Amino acid sequence: MxxxxxxxxxxxxxxxxxxxxxxxxxxxxxxxxxxxxxxxxxxxxxxxxxxxxxxxxxxxxxxxxxxxxxxxxxxxxxxxxxxxxxxxxxxxxxxxxxxxxxxxxxxxxxxxxxxxxxxxxxxxxxxxxxxxxxxxxxxxxxWPNLPSSAPPPEYQDRFVVKQPERQFFVPVADVFYLEATGSGVLLHTARAAHPVRASLSQLAERLNPAQFLRIHRSCVINTSHIVEFKSWTHGEYLFRMTNGQHVTSSRSYNAVIQQFLKRFA
The missing domain is CATH 3.40.50.2300 (Response regulator)
Structure with a gap:
């Protein structure tokens, strides 16, 4: 009826x-x-x-x-x-x-x-x-135990760098870390730092959180390029990257960093 x-x-x-x-x-x-x-x-x-x-x-x-x-x-x-x-x-x-x-x-x-x-x-x-x-x-x-049929999210696999005379791609895997500047973001690779006109938050949203870690208000690092890390002054962390550069975290991101480090405990 x-x-x-x-x-x-x-x-x-x-x-x-x-x-x-x-x-x-x-x-x-x-x-x-x-x-x-x-x-x-x-x-x-x-x-x-x-x-x-x-x-x-x-x-x-x-x-x-x-x-x-x-x-x-x-x-x-x-x-x-x-x-x-x-x-x-x-x-x-x-x-x-x-x-x-x-x-x-x-x-x-x-x-x-x-x-x-x-x-x-x-x-x-x-x-x-x-x-x-x-x-x-x-x-x-x-009900998190039920299998989900939703496709996994698609993360960005390359950046576009625009210059007056040309535009070119930088693979995400080649970026050691992203650094916010007053006019945008610098993509640090083994050979150069490429400027991109966007905010760090906008770029971070497009990156796989399993690979990229925000350690500072102005810095996101590619965890696959971390060689070593250690506790630093005032409760911060110092990360050494495969290109030899050092990047320092902010204490306000310690909880996120410690959660990341638990994967390897």
């Missing part, structure tokens, strides 16, 4: 609500779960989140239908599927700006109403599918 679609009818005219009830009789899955005769009642009812779809009159004596939805959105509350019903077509733009499913003009035409109901059912089915997918993704994230 299909799950009932909880439906709210909102119109200040009893006759208009009666007509919607009659038209809904041909669609038993849309169960009328509530009726409201003004915008204030509609706002209170929709704040409960108890409805899947609302047939909402636009013009009402206190709050109109558009204002009801605007207040719900301003409060950060979820909206049901919305079908506007009105005798005036000048509200159509505002209605669809609020992502209404449909906009029915009075007097309601049965064939047009049936088309609207089909659209409501299709969109609810899409919402349920999306919600199921989101729930499954959350479950997989919360």
């Amino acid at each position: 299909s799950t009932p679609i909880r439906t709210l009818l909102v119109d200040d005219e009893p006759l208009a609500r009666s007509l919607v009830r009659e038209l809904l009789a041909d669609f038993p899955r849309l169960t009328i779960a509530g009726e409201c005769q003004n915008g204030t009642e509609a706002l209170a009812a929709l704040q409960t989140g108890a409805y899947d779809v609302v047939f909402l009159d636009v013009q009402m004596p206190d709050l109109d239908g558009v204002q009801v939805l605007q207040r719900l959105r301003a409060a950060g509350l979820p909206l049901p599927l919305v079908v506007f019903t009105t005798a005036y077509d000048q509200y159509a733009v505002a209605a669809f700006a609020l992502h209404a499913v449909d906009y029915l003009l009075k007097p309601l035409d049965p064939d047009r109403f049936a088309e609207c109901v089909r659209r409501v059912q299709q969109q609810l089915a899409q919402r349920q599918t999306q919600a199921l997918g989101a729930d499954l993704a959350a479950l997989l994230q919360a």
Whole structure:
């Protein structure tokens, strides 16, 4: 048996609500779960989140239908599927700006109403599918022992160095360390230091964290090029690289460095 679609009818005219009830009789899955005769009642009812779809009159004596939805959105509350019903077509733009499913003009035409109901059912089915997918993704994230089918992240394997007369690649593996400067970053290799116009944080985000380690606010080192390290003054570390250069860490990065060193304990 299909799950009932909880439906709210909102119109200040009893006759208009009666007509919607009659038209809904041909669609038993849309169960009328509530009726409201003004915008204030509609706002209170929709704040409960108890409805899947609302047939909402636009013009009402206190709050109109558009204002009801605007207040719900301003409060950060979820909206049901919305079908506007009105005798005036000048509200159509505002209605669809609020992502209404449909906009029915009075007097309601049965064939047009049936088309609207089909659209409501299709969109609810899409919402349920999306919600199921989101729930499954959350479950997989919360259960780390489950194998993940997500592809591994792709890390940058080379840098582009731009010079006035040419541009060329520097393989990531050839970089001993990256050093922030006032105008960008220097890529230190065995033969040169190549300037790159980017921030150190931007470049670090593209590098494999299993290989590159940030040891200072202005320095990221390629751990595969570390020859030796030792404790230094004021609780810092001194790293000697394969190119013979020495790089000093900052105490504020000690926790990250110690976590890296645990791999080899």
